[in-house]
Amino acid sequence: MDWVAFWLSIKLGIFTVLLLLPLAMFAARWLSTAQFPGKSLLEASLAVPLVLPPTVVGYYLLVGLSNDSFIGRWLVELTGHGVVFHFSGLLIASMIVNIPFAVQPMQRAFEAIPQEIRDAAACCGMSRWRQLLTVEIPLAWPGMLTALVLTFAHTLGEFGVVLMVGGNLPGETRTIAISIYDRVQAFDLEAAGQMSLILLIFSVAVLAIANSLSRRLLKPGMKQGMRSHV
Amino acid sequence: MSSRNLDLAVQVRQNAPFPLDAGLECRAGQLMALVGPSGSGKSTLLRMIAGLVRVQQGHIRSGDLLWADGRRHVTAQQRRVGYVPQHYGLFPHMHALGNVETALHHLPAGERSRIAHEWLERVHLGGLAKRRPAELSGGQQQRVALARALAASPRVLLLDEPFSAVDAATREKLYTEIVELRSGLAMPVVLVTHDLQEALMLADRITLLSQGRTLQSGEPKTVLSHPVSEDAAMLLGLRNIFESVVLEQDGADAITALDLAGHRIEIPRQPHLRRGDRVSWVIADAGIRFRAISRKEIAPQTNRLPVTVVKMLTMGDQVRLFLQLADTSVMFRIDVTARLAEELALDTGIRTEVVLRAADIHVFEQQVTGRPG
Numbered sequence: 001m002d003w004v005a006f007w008l009s010i011k012l013g014i015f016t017v018l019l020l021l022p023l024a025m026f027a028a029r030w031l032s033t034a035q036f037p038g039k040s041l042l043e044a045s046l047a048v049p050l051v052l053p054p055t056v057v058g059y060y061l062l063v064g065l066s067n068d069s070f071i072g073r074w075l076v077e078l079t080g081h082g083v084v085f086h087f088s089g090l091l092i093a094s095m096i097v098n099i100p101f102a103v104q105p106m107q108r109a110f111e112a113i114p115q116e117i118r119d120a121a122a123c124c125g126m127s128r129w130r131q132l133l134t135v136e137i138p139l140a141w142p143g144m145l146t147a148l149v150l151t152f153a154h155t156l157g158e159f160g161v162v163l164m165v166g167g168n169l170p171g172e173t174r175t176i177a178i179s180i181y182d183r184v185q186a187f188d189l190e191a192a193g194q195m196s197l198i199l200l201i202f203s204v205a206v207l208a209i210a211n212s213l214s215r216r217l218l219k220p221g222m223k224q225g226m227r228s229h230v
Numbered sequence: 231m232s233s234r235n236l237d238l239a240v241q242v243r244q245n246a247p248f249p250l251d252a253g254l255e256c257r258a259g260q261l262m263a264l265v266g267p268s269g270s271g272k273s274t275l276l277r278m279i280a281g282l283v284r285v286q287q288g289h290i291r292s293g294d295l296l297w298a299d300g301r302r303h304v305t306a307q308q309r310r311v312g313y314v315p316q317h318y319g320l321f322p323h324m325h326a327l328g329n330v331e332t333a334l335h336h337l338p339a340g341e342r343s344r345i346a347h348e349w350l351e352r353v354h355l356g357g358l359a360k361r362r363p364a365e366l367s368g369g370q371q372q373r374v375a376l377a378r379a380l381a382a383s384p385r386v387l388l389l390d391e392p393f394s395a396v397d398a399a400t401r402e403k404l405y406t407e408i409v410e411l412r413s414g415l416a417m418p419v420v421l422v423t424h425d426l427q428e429a430l431m432l433a434d435r436i437t438l439l440s441q442g443r444t445l446q447s448g449e450p451k452t453v454l455s456h457p458v459s460e461d462a463a464m465l466l467g468l469r470n471i472f473e474s475v476v477l478e479q480d481g482a483d484a485i486t487a488l489d490l491a492g493h494r495i496e497i498p499r500q501p502h503l504r505r506g507d508r509v510s511w512v513i514a515d516a517g518i519r520f521r522a523i524s525r526k527e528i529a530p531q532t533n534r535l536p537v538t539v540v541k542m543l544t545m546g547d548q549v550r551l552f553l554q555l556a557d558t559s560v561m562f563r564i565d566v567t568a569r570l571a572e573e574l575a576l577d578t579g580i581r582t583e584v585v586l587r588a589a590d591i592h593v594f595e596q597q598v599t600g601r602p603g
Contacts, residue, residue: 119282120319120375122306124333125382134332138323 001194004171005179012087012175013155016094017148024102024147029132031103032110033118047104049097058164061093065165090166090173097161101150109143110136142214149210153203235293238386238418242278242288250274250442253288256386256418256435263429263450264422266439266465272422273316275439276388279420280313281306292385312379312387312417317395318371320363326350326374327359333382349377353407369400373407380415387419393428405431426467430454438465455514456592463512463594469563470518476507486593491558496532497591510594515564517590520574521583533586537562539576544568551576553584 031043049057066072067082075083083089113136121131137144159177166173168182176195183192236258244250250271256262264272277283278298279290285298297304306313312333313319320329330346337345350359353373363371372392379387392408393401409432412419423429429436430450438445438453445462446453457463460471474488474495486503488495488511503509521534540561541552549571553562562584566576576582 114317114319116315116317116319117321119277119280119306119315120313120378121321121332122282123280123309123311123313124378125307125310125336126332127307130335135321135323139321 001191001198002174002176002179002183005174005176006195006198008087008171008174009156009176012090012094013152015091016098016155017152019091020095020098020102020151021144021148024099025106025137025144028103028106028147029110029136031107032113047100050100054097054158054160055164057097058093058161061089061096061161061165065089065092084165085167085169085173087166087172090162090175093161093165094155094158097158098151098154101154102147105143105146105150106140109140109146112143113139145210145214149206153206156199156203236385236417237291237293238279238420239289239291240275240279242275242285242290244286248274248442252439252442252444254420254437254444254447256420258416258418260434261412261419261421261432263433263436264420264439265424265426265429265436267424269441270439271442272424272439273390276313276390276420276422279386280311280388281309295385310382310385312382312384314372314375314379314387314389314392316391318363318375320371320375320378322363325360325362326355326366326377329363329374330378330381333378345381346377349381350374352411353377367400368396369404372396372404376408376411384417386417387415389419389421391422391424393423393425408432426465438462440465455590457512457594459594460510460512468512468514470515471510471512472560473508473510476503476505476509479503479505485588488593490535491555491560493535493555493558495586495591497588497593500593502595503593511591512594513586513591517587518562518564519585519587521585533588535584535586537582537584539578539580539582542571542576542578549576556581 027046031039062084063069064071065075065083067076067084072082072084075088079088081088083092117135117139118131121135126134156175157177158175159181162173162175163178163181166175166178168174168178174182176199180192180195180199183189183195238254238256240255241253242250243252248271252271252275254262254264254275264275266272274283278285281297281304284303285300287300289299290297292309295304296302297309321332324332327343327346327350330349331342334342334345347356347359350356353376355370355373355377358366358370363374366374372395376392393404396404405428421429421432433450435447436450436453437447440461445465446458448456453462454466457466457468463471472490474490476486477489477494478485478487479499480487484499485496486498486500488497488509497511536556537553538556539551540554543550543552547568548565549568550563550565551571553564554560555562574582
């Protein structure tokens with residue numbers, strides 16, 4: 001069992017969630033109400049990682065973030081090292097491929113809040129910030145939890161993009177999914193089996209906890225109260 | 231704050247996304263009903279007053295304050311309006327008290343709670359402060375929304391179809407409560423409704439809105455008896471609208487005579503009309519009497535018309551009668567009680583006489599042009 005790879009995956013998942021979710025929340029809130037030309041195109045662009053083969057996404061990220069690229073050079077200046085084949089590159093890649101998993105559930109959750117509730121909040125004199133914190137986030141919370149779980153679980157299971165951008169450096173970029181592949185390649189099926197089982201149990205447990213929390217967070221009547229307005 | 235400073239004046243225009251050319255005035259303490267069919271723009275107008283929709287042209291004033299014109303837009307947060315949306319817009323994750331307290335967030339917690347409790351008591355929900363909206367009935371939810379809207383002493387109270395989402399029995403109860411409650415309110419109240427009866431019952435003034443245009447404003451009784459146009463009359467549910475040519479303008483008898491498909495109709499003199507003018511006019515159901523009833527009235531020979539009952543539709547305890555003026559295609563449609571229909575032995579095919587009460591005939595100011603009389 002490659003515990004280093006396991007903990008690296010957990011670390012990557014936590015960092016991805018911490019950095020991506022706040023940004024995704026504001027994007028989701030904005031997309032839920034904004035009407036502008038090109039909105040469909042923007043939404044489609046954000047969903048691209050869902051349909052493109054991970055290796056294609058990985059290829060573009062590898063080229064885009066390499067030390068020869070404009071962004072790569074800028075990142076080298078900023079961090080003092082290249083991001084490709086480095087944990088930071090892995091993190092950037094992970095954030096980008098997880099955008100649809102983070103944005104879409106939250107966008108749907110914000111969209112489900114009836115306009116009347118927003119109107120009433122505005123007429124109560126609430127600033128937009130207060131409205132977001134005291135009304136919209138509590139109502140969109142189940143969607144935010146779904147986004148968190150999907151992003152985290154997807155990060156643990158991501159393989160193609162991670163391999164393309166990060167390679168297979170133990171302790172730096174070798175995640176558990178890559179480690180499983182690595183063990184299979186080395187005919188160490190016992191280790192691969194152990195890790196696969198742990199990943200399976202872990203994923204099922206996380207999803208079960210999230211589902212249960214989601215049901216509890218959605219206090220009695222909240223769902224009904226919102227649905228009756230839609 | 232003197233009540234005079236709360237008068238609301240609205241005059242707004244726009245061409246897109248849909249045409250709107252509407253105006254209304256509501257004095258402090260008055261209840262103005264904004265009446266119109268679905269899609270007439272009444273909710274948009276209300277949202278403009280609330281500051282939720284921008285005004286493109288025109289203005290909205292609350293007393294001395296200019297809330298909006300083409301350039302200026304005071305936000306909903308700054309206007310201090312009490313707004314009750316159609317489905318109340320209660321925050322489902324907060325209990326009743328929490329909902330009311332949100333309108334008072336600028337106050338210290340203790341005072342906030344005290345005032346919110348007072349308002350819940352005032353709307354008879356003192357014992358249900360800790361219930362969430364889903365645990366309350368439709369009527370109770372509406373009262374919470376009302377308490378929340380009024381808690382911060384708003385400059386105007388806006389009610390968007392507030393009675394449409396509750397059952398008939400609750401609605402009746404809420405009518406009584408709103409009448410009781412509003413006697414103590416100093417601000418103007420604007421009530422949006424598509425229900426004319428509701429407007430007539432509750433409002434001091436009504437404004438008719440159709441296809442984004444205000445047709446008429448005034449006291450309910452005046453608007454009902456003197457609609458300014460056919461559109462306004464139809465919006466008021468008046469169905470007996472006819473076109474006539476002016477036959478006679480007799481100064482001596484102080485009457486104006488109209489021709490209705492060969493029958494002479496006499497009405498109180500209309501000074502603005504001339505002989506030969508084509509006009510359109512309306513008569514309320516109450517002004518159409520059966521000969522048997524109107525026998526004792528003065529000048530029974532006036533406006534007597536032979537009619538045939540061509541259709542009778544029974545609707546509960548009401549009967550809708552379709553009466554065809556003899557030898558013409560002119561049709562009167564009136565509602566009478568089933569009891570009256572029985573007393574008069576009315577039945578399909580029966581010939582009888584009706585009398586049009588002259589005082590109930592209202593000629594529209596706008597003359598008919600280009601159409602046959």
